[in-house]
Amino acid sequence: xVETVLETVGLTKRFGGVVASDNINFTLKARELRCLIGPNGxxxxxxxxxxxxxxxxxxxxxxxxxxxxxxxHPHEIASLGVGIKTQVPNVMDGLTVFENIWMAGRRFAPSxxxxxKAHDVIDRLALGAIAKTELGHLAHGDRxxxxxxxxxxxxxxxxxxxxxxxxxxxxxxxxMSQIIHELTRTxxxxxxxxxxxxxxxxxxxxxxxxxxAVLMEDHVDKVMSDPxxxxxxxxxxxx
Amino acid sequence: xSLSWGKNDILAVVIALFLIWFMPSVIGxxxxxxxxxxxxxxxxxxxxxxxxxxxxxxxxxxxxxGAYTYAIAAINIGESTFPMFLAVIVPxxxxxxxxxxxxxxxxxxxxxxxxxxxVTLIFFKFVNSTAGPQYVIGExxxxxxxxxxxxxxxxxxxxxxEYIWGDALYxxxxxxxxxxxxxxxxxxxxxxxxxxxxxxxxxTRVSLMGYDVRARKTILFSIGxxxxxxxxxxxxxxGEIVTPGLFSLGQSAEIIIWCIxxxxxxxxxxxxxxxxxxxxxxxxxQQSFIDNTLITGxxxxxxxxxxxxxxxxxxxxxxxxxxxxxxxxxxxxxxxxRNMAQREGRPNG
Numbered sequence: 001x002v003e004t005v006l007e008t009v010g011l012t013k014r015f016g017g018v019v020a021s022d023n024i025n026f027t028l029k030a031r032e033l034r035c036l037i038g039p040n041g042x043x044x045x046x047x048x049x050x051x052x053x054x055x056x057x058x059x060x061x062x063x064x065x066x067x068x069x070x071x072x073h074p075h076e077i078a079s080l081g082v083g084i085k086t087q088v089p090n091v092m093d094g095l096t097v098f099e100n101i102w103m104a105g106r107r108f109a110p111s112x113x114x115x116x117k118a119h120d121v122i123d124r125l126a127l128g129a130i131a132k133t134e135l136g137h138l139a140h141g142d143r144x145x146x147x148x149x150x151x152x153x154x155x156x157x158x159x160x161x162x163x164x165x166x167x168x169x170x171x172x173x174x175x176m177s178q179i180i181h182e183l184t185r186t187x188x189x190x191x192x193x194x195x196x197x198x199x200x201x202x203x204x205x206x207x208x209x210x211x212x213a214v215l216m217e218d219h220v221d222k223v224m225s226d227p228x229x230x231x232x233x234x235x236x237x238x239x
Numbered sequence: 240x241s242l243s244w245g246k247n248d249i250l251a252v253v254i255a256l257f258l259i260w261f262m263p264s265v266i267g268x269x270x271x272x273x274x275x276x277x278x279x280x281x282x283x284x285x286x287x288x289x290x291x292x293x294x295x296x297x298x299x300x301x302x303x304x305g306a307y308t309y310a311i312a313a314i315n316i317g318e319s320t321f322p323m324f325l326a327v328i329v330p331x332x333x334x335x336x337x338x339x340x341x342x343x344x345x346x347x348x349x350x351x352x353x354x355x356x357x358v359t360l361i362f363f364k365f366v367n368s369t370a371g372p373q374y375v376i377g378e379x380x381x382x383x384x385x386x387x388x389x390x391x392x393x394x395x396x397x398x399x400x401e402y403i404w405g406d407a408l409y410x411x412x413x414x415x416x417x418x419x420x421x422x423x424x425x426x427x428x429x430x431x432x433x434x435x436x437x438x439x440x441x442x443t444r445v446s447l448m449g450y451d452v453r454a455r456k457t458i459l460f461s462i463g464x465x466x467x468x469x470x471x472x473x474x475x476x477x478g479e480i481v482t483p484g485l486f487s488l489g490q491s492a493e494i495i496i497w498c499i500x501x502x503x504x505x506x507x508x509x510x511x512x513x514x515x516x517x518x519x520x521x522x523x524x525q526q527s528f529i530d531n532t533l534i535t536g537x538x539x540x541x542x543x544x545x546x547x548x549x550x551x552x553x554x555x556x557x558x559x560x561x562x563x564x565x566x567x568x569x570x571x572x573x574x575x576x577r578n579m580a581q582r583e584g585r586p587n588g
Contacts, residue, residue, distance in 0.1 A: 050449075078449035090447065092440035103437050107449045111430050150448065 002029040003065070005158050005188045006051070013046050020046040022212040023060070033184045035199050035220070036192045038209030039232065046122035047209070051190075053077045053083045056147050063153045064158065079107070080158075082186070083151030083237060087162040088235035089143050093144055097146050100135060105153040114153075121153045125179060141172035146177050158188045165198040177202045200224075210230070248424065253416070259413045270521060272546060275412045277368050277517045278510035279419055279470040281497040285509030286423050287463035288498060290432070291454060292439030294348070297355030298494045300362050301464040303485035305471025307366070307381075310481045313390040315377035319476075320396040326472030327465045334464030338457040345453075347442075356491070363486040366435040386482030395478045404476075408557040416510070419466055423506055426462070434458050498574075500542050502549025511550060531574050 006028040013021040021043045028034055036044045037073065048078045049055040051062055053074040061070045063184055069077055077085060092100050100122055106113035122131050125145055135143055144164060151159055164180070165173045173195070180202055183189055193199055199206065199220060208215040211231055262271055284298045305326040313323035337358065339349055370383025379387060393408060395401040403411055426432045437445045438452055446452045475481050484490070493516070501512020516535065523531050546553050 068241065073446070073451075074443075075446040075449050075451050084447045086443070088449070090441055090444040092437050092444060094440045099433065099437075103445070104448045105433060106430055106434070127334055150444070154448070 002031075004008075004028065004063075004125065005030050005032075005065055005111045006190070007048050007063040008047075008051065009011070009063070010194045011047065011050055011062065011164050012058050013055060014058045019212050021050060021057070024214055026207070027190070028090075028188050028190060029160075029186055030185070032188045033180070033202065033204055034188075034190050035206045035211070036190065036209060037194070037196075037199065037223075038215075042209035043212040044209045045162060046158060046212075048190075051092075052086075052160055053081075054086070056060050078154075081108075081154070081156050081160040083154055083156035085147050085151055085159075085161045085164060087166070089140075089147055091143055091147050091150070094134060096132050096134055097149075097176050098122065098131045100146060101149045104150040104178050106152055117153050121149045124182070125149050125152070126175075141168045141181055144168060144172070145175065145179070148176070154185060156183075159183055159187045160194045161189065163193060163194060165193060167196045174201070196224075210211055245580070248421075248534075251420075252344070255417050255420075259410065259417075264411070266518070268293070268406050269477075270410050272409045272517070273474070274514040274517050275409070275416050276470050276473045276477060277497070277513040278377035279412075279416050280467055280494060281501065281513030282416075282419060282423060282506065283463045283466035283470065284494050285498050285501070285503065285506065286426075286466065287459055289503040289505065289509065290427060290439060291435045291456065291459040291463075292442075293463075294352055294495075295355045295460070295463070296352045296465050296495070298463070298488055299488075299491040300359040301467035301475070302471040302494075303335060303366075303481075303483075304330045304333060305468030306475040306481040306485050307387070307471075308468070309472040309475045310390045312382075313381040313475075314379035314387070314390070314540065317391050318397075318399045319391055321391045322391075322470075323393070323472050324342075326475075327468045330471070331461045331465035333496070335457060335461040338460035339453075342453040342456045342460070346413060349482060354463055356488070359486055359488065359491050361490070363483055365450070365484040366486060384483055386480050386484075388480040390412040390479075392479060393473075400553040408462070408473075408476060412477075415469070415473070419511070423466075427506075431458075433454070437568030494533070496539050500549055500555070501550035505549070505551045505566050508549050508551035515550075580587055 004027055006026070008024055008026045011021055011026070016073065024047055026047075036047070038044050046055065050057040051194045052145040053072050053076070056071045061068055063069065064077070064080060064082065067080075069080070092103070098118055100142065101118040102114050105117040105121075109117060122128055124147065127142075127146065127149060127170070130138060130142060135146060137211065138146070148164065151161075161180075165176055180189060180191070180217065191202070203216065204219060206220045208223060208229055215232075216226065216229065218226075266274075280298065280302050283301070284295060287293045287295060308329040309322045309326040312325045313319055316322055328405075342352055346354065364380060367384050369381035370385065372380065374381040374383075379390070381387065393403040393411070395403060427436070434445065434450060435455060438455060442452050449481065471485070474485070494513070497512035497516055498509045499512070500516060501510065502508025516538070520531055520535065523529070523534055542549065
C-alpha cells in the first residue's frame, strides 16, 4: 500500500459565525499530484492555511506521515520536510536569487552543501542569468519561479502550493507545470488553483470545494464534465 | 560570501589602525573616547535594526544597564575585570528575557517600539526614584538622580592599582570597537547572520523555510544588547559617574538618528553617524546661540528628505559612480559573457 502523507480528519475552521472550512476529510498518497479547485470563498485557501499552520483549525486534526501536526507552527511543519508556497509571493526582496535559495537549503544541509544544492536548483529552473539579481528587481513570473526554487531546494516529500500560476504568462505557466511534474518524482504535491488551463495541463485528480466542504473528488476530465461542478463553478465558459 | 577574510577586511584594519593613531592629533583623546563609545552604541542598534529588522526604541536601556551594572559591581568587587564582564552579560540576559517575551508573543513593528520605549522609561523613572538609603545593592547606593560616583575605574586585569585612563582608555576603547566591528562582520557572514537578514526581508518566508524566527530574533536582540552594554561599561569608566540620564528618551532617540544619518544596513554607517553627530553636538555645546537639539532635528529632517539611505550608502554609490566606472564596466562585460554562455548552454533560451 502506498503511504499516506497528508490526512485531515473533520477539519473545521470558523471565523465568528462563518464556517470557512466544514468538516473536511482529505487524504493524499505519496507522490500524488492533487489540485484543489472551487469558486472564491469555497474554503480552499482556509483549508490550505489550516494545513500549513498559518491558521489554527477550530476543530479536527491534521496528520502528516502519520504524525499529528494540528496547531503546529509553520516553521515546525516546514521542518518535517514540507515545502510551502503561499498565495502572495513570499520572497526576500532585498536578497539575491542565490541567497534566497541558499537560505532555504541551509535549513536541512550545512552551508557549503546548501550552496551546491542552490546552484543545482538554479540550473534546473534556468535561473542562472538572474542568480545574482535581487528579487525586488525581478518580474512576477521570475519571482514565482524563484519561490518554487526555494521549495525545491529543501528536497521536500510534501509540497503545498497556493495559486502558483496566478498572474503568470502562458510561457511561464508551461515552465511552471514542468517544474511541478519534476517535483512529483519525489514529493506529493497539493495545488490550490483557479487557472483551468493550468489544471488541465498538470492534474490527475481534482478535489472540488464548495461552500467550505468537499463537493467531489475525481479525475480532472470527469470533474470538468460533471454538470453540478460546471454549474457552480465553471459556468458556461468552460464548455 | 565566505567566512574567510578578504581584501576589504585587511583594508578596513589598516584604515582603522591609521585612524586610531592619527585622530588624537585632531581631536583630544578625552572627546575621542566618548565618540568611540557612542560609535559602539550606534553599531549595536545598527546590527539589530539594520540587519535584523528589529527597531528598538530602547537601546539606551541596555546602554544604561551596562553602565549601572559596571558601577555597582565595581564598588562591590573593587577590581574592574569582572564588572566589565557583567556590564556585557547583564544587559544581554535582560534583553534575552524581554526579547523572548516580545518575539514569542508575536509582537511586531510598532508594538515592539512601544514596549522597548516604555521599558526605557521605567528604568529612567525607577533609577530616578532611588535616592533613599534603602536602595542599596551590596555596598553601592543607587543614588537616584545624583547617580553613582566614585567607583573603581578600569584597571589592568588583576592589578587594581594600575588604572587605565586618559590616552590608554582611548586606545582600549578604540581597539574594542575594532574588535566588535569585526565580530559583527563575522556574525553577518555566518549562516545565523545571513538568515537574520532573511528575517528582516521576509519573516513569513523564513518561518515557512522551517526556521524558528522567534528564537533567532531573541538571540540577535540579546547580542545587540551585549554590545550596547559593553559601550555602557566603557561610558561609566569614561565619565567616572553614572546618572539616570543614560536611560533618557533623548538618548534613545539619538541612537536611532545616528543610524538613519549614518546609513542603515551598513556596519560603518551607524558608527560614523554616532561619532559625527556626537562631535557636532559637542561643538555646538560650546556656543549658546542656537539650541543643540534643534540642529540635530534639522539634520535628521534634511537626511530623511535628501539622503534617506544615509551617509555611507550615499558615499559608496558616489564612489562607484565616479571611480568605480572602469571596474564596473569590466564586470558588466564579464557578466554579459557569462550570461551568453549560460544562454547557449540552455536548449530553449
